[in-house]
Each structure stands twice: as structure tokens, then as C-alpha cells.
Amino acid sequence: MTMQRFISKAPANTMLLGEHSVVYGQPALACALDQWIEIEWQQREDQKVLIFSEIAQHTCDLQQLEIHPKLRFIGLALKHFQSALLQLGHGWELRVLSEFPSTIGLGSSAAVLAATLAGLNQITKSKLSKLELWQIGKEIIVEIQGRGSATDLAASLFGGVVFIQPPTEKQALKIESLPVNMDILLVYSGYKTPTAEVLEIVAQNWKAQPEMLDALYREMGQITQGAYHALTEHNWPVFYHSFEQYQSLMERLGVSDMTLDFLIAQLRACPLVWASKISGSGLGDCVLAIGEVYSKHRPQREKKPLLHECPEPEVVKNYLQLQLPISPIGTHIKNEPVQQA
Structure with a gap:
């Protein structure tokens, strides 16, 4: 056999x-x-x-x-x-x-x-x-x-x-x-709230304002749609800005906290980081940073870690982190x- x-x-x-x-x-x-x-x-x-x-x-x-x-x-x-x-x-x-x-x-x-x-x-x-x-x-x-x-x-x-x-x-x-090619850096906050628990917290916090919550989700959808169009049109400034916009809505939703806010602020100060936000449902887990988008028509100019030349690199290095390219x-x-x- x-x-x-x-x-x-x-x-x-x-x-x-x-x-x-x-x-x-x-x-x-x-x-x-x-x-x-x-x-x-x-x-x-x-x-x-x-x-x-x-x-x-x-x-x-x-x-x-x-x-x-x-x-x-x-x-x-x-x-x-x-x-x-x-x-x-x-x-x-x-x-x-x-x-x-x-x-x-x-x-x-x-x-x-x-x-x-x-x-x-x-x-x-x-x-x-x-x-x-x-x-x-x-x-x-x-x-x-x-x-x-x-x-x-x-x-x-x-x-x-x-x-x-x-x-x-x-x-x-x-x-x-x-x-699309770009480097992704994930930084783990050191703790994680289960997604189901985060969703329940959001539901409880917004139960008196369902219309406002729906409007917030629609706004999130519009930003994501805009980022998708920016990618297809190679409009990189709009794509990068979408992350900052979405992060502000995650904060308004109530799923960012002091640690995540601190990590995002540290990452945004790094010269090789073009955008940063929460990755996942929030209240812990990871934040992500993205490097410059590159392609065969737009070669990667930097072969360096995204934390290179950050103002306070040692602060972020205290957290578990992983930098990876996108897999096509x-x-x-x-x-x-x-x-x-």
C-alpha cells in the first residue's frame, strides 16, 4: 500500500x-x-x-x-x-x-x-x-x-x-x-481581554445610545472603504492617515487604554513608522505600526527595523514585539x- x-x-x-x-x-x-x-x-x-x-x-x-x-x-x-x-x-x-x-x-x-x-x-x-x-x-x-x-x-x-x-x-x-508590500510591527501590550468580553463592554457602555454607536460603526466603515480605494489608487498619504482616523474612533468607542495610547504615541514618534493604531478588539493585546508601502515600481528604501532612530527605542523594546513583511x-x-x- x-x-x-x-x-x-x-x-x-x-x-x-x-x-x-x-x-x-x-x-x-x-x-x-x-x-x-x-x-x-x-x-x-x-x-x-x-x-x-x-x-x-x-x-x-x-x-x-x-x-x-x-x-x-x-x-x-x-x-x-x-x-x-x-x-x-x-x-x-x-x-x-x-x-x-x-x-x-x-x-x-x-x-x-x-x-x-x-x-x-x-x-x-x-x-x-x-x-x-x-x-x-x-x-x-x-x-x-x-x-x-x-x-x-x-x-x-x-x-x-x-x-x-x-x-x-x-x-x-x-x-x-x-x-501590497510593507513591513508590519506588532507590539504586545502584555495583557489581553477576550474579544467576547470587549464586545460585551462596548455593548454595555453604548446601550443607551444605539443610534450613536451605529453611526460610529458606519464612520469606521467609511474610513476603511477610503483606505481600500487609496490602496487601489496608490494614494499613500490617504492610506496612512486612515490609521490615525480609525484609532481616534477606537478611542471614542472606548477600547483604547493608557498602555495602548502610550505605545501608539511612542511608535508615531519613530521616523520609519508611517502609521500606528490598535490591532484587534482593544483593551490590551497588540498595537501595530506600518512602514512605507513599497512595490516593484516603488522599491523599499529602508532595510531597517521600524524602531530605528525612535526617540525612546528602549521603552518600546521592553514589550514583546515582532516585525514582519506581508506575505503575498x-x-x-x-x-x-x-x-x-
């Missing part, structure tokens, strides 16, 4: 613009980053599924497919393809490897889900498009989290800078990957399946 073995890869991701408002139908911009989740797939002779990762290890029968509570994204993806997997008549061993820690905001759950879906698409020869994989993944995210725009999943699947317009009564779904490549199979005797 020949045994298949291959690797599926998905890049890390981070939100650029659209936090909070995307949940309510407004557009968002996110990007794939050049750090990777890899899943090694090894065919088995029996019908068992073995999953090995840093957070958990799990063994189950493909027929029953019990889902480990710490591996729900992988488990529900397997569940979706269960019938097709059973028809193949054999099980699989999955080894999940990550180049980045889950503590810093790089969308590890979405990247794992993207790599799992790509691997299952390969195994079952389903020939699903990335958009179809995204739709499956979004259903899984909503099942686990109760809500979610799956913007992070789109970034990991498609690569580059991804614009997403969620489907609404007035808008059709749109996902577009833009070939999204989720993919690393190599053709190798047949092993």
Missing part, C-alpha cells in the same frame, strides 16, 4: 482596519504575514485520526470523530469532510507546527483552520476554491465563537492585503487580495503528495 504524505501551509494574519465595525457589516482590511503554520499530513493504514500540536494531542476514530475542546477548529473542519474521508477508507496523522507564538496577535486559530481546510481539500480531491473554503471556515468560526466576520481567515487563505465586504442586505460579499502568498500545499511505499 502506498502512503500519502504532504504539508499544507497558511500564513499568520493581522487586522489593519475594520475592528468592531466588520462584525456589523462594515468592510475590513487585513493582511497575511510572513510567519507560517504548517500541518504535516501522513496517511495511516487504519481509520484513526491522530493530531499532534503544542496545545493538545488527540486520537480518535474517523467513524466517530470526537472533537477535542482545544482543537475545535481542526475537529470541525474534519467533521465537514468526514463523509469524503470515510470513502477513502483510511485515517490520517496531523502534526501542527507554528513559527509564531499564539500569545501575540497573529491569528493563529484562523491560520490553523486555513491550513486544515486546504489539506482536507487536497486529500478528498474536492477542488474547492479558496472562496468556498472561506465559506466553510466562516461557518466553523461562527459555530465556535457565536459570531465572527472571518476576516482573519480570508487574509490567511488569500494572502496579501485582503479587503472584505461582508454580505448585507445592501452589499454582496466581496473578498479581494491586493499585492496565502494558504497552499507545500509540495505535491509524495507516494511512500
Whole structure:
């Protein structure tokens, strides 16, 4: 019997613009980053599924497919393809490897889900498009989290800078990957408030002013839409300014705090940083800084860390940080399946 073995890869991701408002139908911009989740797939002779990762290890029968509570994204993806997997008549061993820690905001759950879906698409020869994989993944995210725009999943699947317009009564779904290059610096505040908790805090703080909250989300959407058009038109000053505008709305929403404000102020004072804001839902987690946008027509002029020549670099260096380029490549199979005797 020949045994298949291959690797599926998905890049890390981070939100650029659209936090909070995307949940309510407004557009968002996110990007794939050049750090990777890899899943090694090894065919088995029996019908068992073995999953090995840093957070958990799990063994189950493909027929029953019990889902480990710490591996729900992988488990529900397997569940979706269960019938097709059973028809193949054999099980699989999955080894999940990550180049980045889950503590810093790089969308590890979405990247794992993207790599799992790509691997299952390969195994079952389903020939699903990335958009179809995204739709499956979004259903899984909503099942686990109760809500979610799956913007992070789109970034990991498609690569580059991804614009997403969620489907609404007035808008059709749109996902577009833009070939934009710039360096992204993420600085971790040292603490994190779960997104569901942040959303609940916002809901409580604004429950007496629902119309004003809706107006704020619309304004966020307009800024994100404007940033998208600025990218497509190569209007970099407008693109950079969008981050400052969006950050002011995050502050008005009530999800910035003293630590995040301090870090953003420090980053904005750096000469190689063109924009900075919260990345994620706020009240902790990360702030991001972006360097100058570059392309083949606009070569990168600086090969230096974004913190180079900052007024007080040691202050920011006390925080966990990671600088990465955008990955133009999204989720993919690393190599053709190798047949092993």
C-alpha cells in the first residue's frame, strides 16, 4: 500500500482596519504575514485520526470523530469532510507546527483552520476554491465563537492585503487580495481581554445610545472603504492617515487604554513608522505600526527595523514585539503528495 504524505501551509494574519465595525457589516482590511503554520499530513493504514500540536494531542476514530475542546477548529473542519474521508477508507496523522507564538496577535486559530481546510481539500480531491473554503471556515468560526466576520481567515487563505465586504442586505460579499508590500510591527501590550468580553463592554457602555454607536460603526466603515480605494489608487498619504482616523474612533468607542495610547504615541514618534493604531478588539493585546508601502515600481528604501532612530527605542523594546513583511502568498500545499511505499 502506498502512503500519502504532504504539508499544507497558511500564513499568520493581522487586522489593519475594520475592528468592531466588520462584525456589523462594515468592510475590513487585513493582511497575511510572513510567519507560517504548517500541518504535516501522513496517511495511516487504519481509520484513526491522530493530531499532534503544542496545545493538545488527540486520537480518535474517523467513524466517530470526537472533537477535542482545544482543537475545535481542526475537529470541525474534519467533521465537514468526514463523509469524503470515510470513502477513502483510511485515517490520517496531523502534526501542527507554528513559527509564531499564539500569545501575540497573529491569528493563529484562523491560520490553523486555513491550513486544515486546504489539506482536507487536497486529500478528498474536492477542488474547492479558496472562496468556498472561506465559506466553510466562516461557518466553523461562527459555530465556535457565536459570531465572527472571518476576516482573519480570508487574509490567511488569500494572502496579501485582503479587503472584505461582508454580505448585507445592501452589499454582496466581496473578498479581494491586493499585492501590497510593507513591513508590519506588532507590539504586545502584555495583557489581553477576550474579544467576547470587549464586545460585551462596548455593548454595555453604548446601550443607551444605539443610534450613536451605529453611526460610529458606519464612520469606521467609511474610513476603511477610503483606505481600500487609496490602496487601489496608490494614494499613500490617504492610506496612512486612515490609521490615525480609525484609532481616534477606537478611542471614542472606548477600547483604547493608557498602555495602548502610550505605545501608539511612542511608535508615531519613530521616523520609519508611517502609521500606528490598535490591532484587534482593544483593551490590551497588540498595537501595530506600518512602514512605507513599497512595490516593484516603488522599491523599499529602508532595510531597517521600524524602531530605528525612535526617540525612546528602549521603552518600546521592553514589550514583546515582532516585525514582519506581508506575505503575498496565502494558504497552499507545500509540495505535491509524495507516494511512500
